[in-house]
Amino acid sequence: MSPPRLEPAEFRLLRELINELAGIMLSDEARMTVERKLSERVLALRLPSFHAYYQYLRYHPQRKAEVERALEAVTTNETYFFRELPQLHAFEREVLVHLRDCARVRRSLTLWSAGCSTGEEVYTLAILVARSGLFTGWDVRIFGNDISRKVLQVARKATYSESSFRAMPSEFQRYFVSTPEGRAVDPAIRAMCHFGHFNLLDEARVAMLGRVDAIFCRNVLIYFDNASRRRVIQALYDRLQPEGYLMLGHSESLLNTSTAFELAHLRGDLAYRKPARTGSMRPGGHSS
Ligand SMILES: C[S@@+](CC[C@H](N)C(=O)[O-])C[C@H]1O[C@@H](n2cnc3c(N)ncnc32)[C@H](O)[C@@H]1O
Incomplete structure (x- = not known):
């Protein structure tokens, strides 16, 4: 299966969901990064598209574990000792x-x-x-x-x-x-x-x-x-x-x-x- 494309409308849905769940507001420029980071999950779940992935995150009985994975993929974790x-x-x-x-x-x-x-x-x-x-x-x-x-x-x-x-x-x-x-x-x-x-x-x-x-x-x-x-x-x-x-x-x-x-x-x-x-x-x- 070839990696799925994240269409702008699908990105908007995912962005809203991520915002609702974690407070994070992804910028328009983040679309390609989100596509790269989450396409692996779409393939792993054998889903046909990002829209199906969005539906999974919202409604699937096992959504909780997948939501955690998705949030992990989109958060920035950069940190180091004695920062600032x-x-x-x-x-x-x-x-x-x-x-x-x-x-x-x-x-x-x-x-x-x-x-x-x-x-x-x-x-x-x-x-x-x-x-x-x-x-x-x-x-x-x-x-x-x-x-x-x-x-x-x-x-x-x-x-x-x-x-x-x-x-x-x-x-x-x-x-x-x-x-x-x-x-x-x-x-x-x-x-x-x-x-x-x-x-x-x-x-x-x-x-x-x-x-x-x-x-x-x-x-x-x-x-x-x-x-x-x-x-x-x-x-x-x-x-x-x-x-x-x-x-x-x-x-x-x-x-x-x-x-x-x-x-x-x-x-x-x-x-x-x-x-x-x-x-x-x-x-x-x-x-x-
Ligand atoms: C860039 S790191 C900052 C780490 C450290 N505070 C620093 O300044 O070096 C941001 C962290 O916030 C976490 N984070 C983002 N949204 C969160 C939320 N809604 N609840 C808890 N942690 C969250 C991310 O997972 C990430 O590890």
């Missing part, structure tokens, strides 16, 4: 100190990497927490979630090839051990880190996380449409402790998304912070 270093320095030097002061009584710290991909961001945060020395003897949890099971398998294995270390300053090498398969994260760092498979649009599942002190949601919402972005930001806002921080990627902002956060002017960066007294203000500036 100036922001991480500001986080370590200023945000962690503030969080230590806020949580002094409960002596617990929870950080969340929302859309963590293969886990480098989660372990980076754990290393910064460990190095800061601010939370010794505390209950520390660093949590990562992703919509793709495949990337989470890599995250849980915690062993990485050289490309994951391309931006890591050499001073952090001591948190890894060399193995024949690559560099493995130190067990003490790993013990702080946990992973979960869920969709950021699944508000009920997100709420199960409990309250967190800071969220990194970097390079995830850039692929979303505005309405989905607003929905996720609302859910993230709800998860944060008062005075908790939201860190976005360097090209991202909450402009046109939410007015509920205050801007935290760090010396080396800007971050968003949930106000100490939240009153009834909701993201978007509406009163509830």
